Amino acid sequence: MSEVKYSKEHEWIKLDGDVATIGITKHATEMLGDIVFAELPEKGSNVEKDGTAGVVESTKAASDVYTPVSGEVVDTNQAIVDDPSKINQDPENSAWFFKLKIKDQSEMDTLMNKEDYDKFAKETSA
Template sequence: MPDIKYSKKHEWVLVEGNIGTVGITKYAAEQLGDIVFAEIPDLGKNITSGGETAVVESVKAASDVYTPISGEVTEGNSAIVTDPSLINKDPEGQGWFFKVKLSNPGELSSLMNKADYDKYVLENPS
């Protein structure tokens, strides 16, 4: 079973070995509405947990995407730049934003599992 963690800023990270794949949650995508633009970080960029790392724009608003983990960007999902609607269609799958080589795996312990995230969303609606 994949190890997926969630942040209070509505990002998710799927950890496989020392690589984390990051995207926004289904809840975040629904709140944004139709996404029309996505910007991903440059390869090799060093990012810090909680930092602004990517941008997503919808017909409603522009929003920063914060990384829930620190490390070096190893891959960006160019498919969402070409077709931002992938983020709405499959936010926790094909709509991922970037991959990071983890520099501090201990940060994962501060993130939520799916059940805790679902509870958080119910208790803290936008």
């Protein structure tokens, strides 16, 4: 399994073969506050890199969730739709959003590693 990569829109992505698991970062959940609603892409649909692939809402506002790479949605995490507070509790593990069968592995190269993302998150929230 490859290392976890991060996008500027605060998604994380973990590649296993040609299937990527995607969620939002802990930093994102801290900025959003209590998440009370989650909407995920439909299984079987195709999503394009940097396109919207879901929505999360806190008590304050709605925010789009973007996909950091292109692909076909092969699975979604119903558990976070049923109980969105799970996203605040365990964002970078059990509260993943969706899995993609990715089209173009090279899209992964445009993303940040953990060290760069942490720096980016710190700079942009300052």
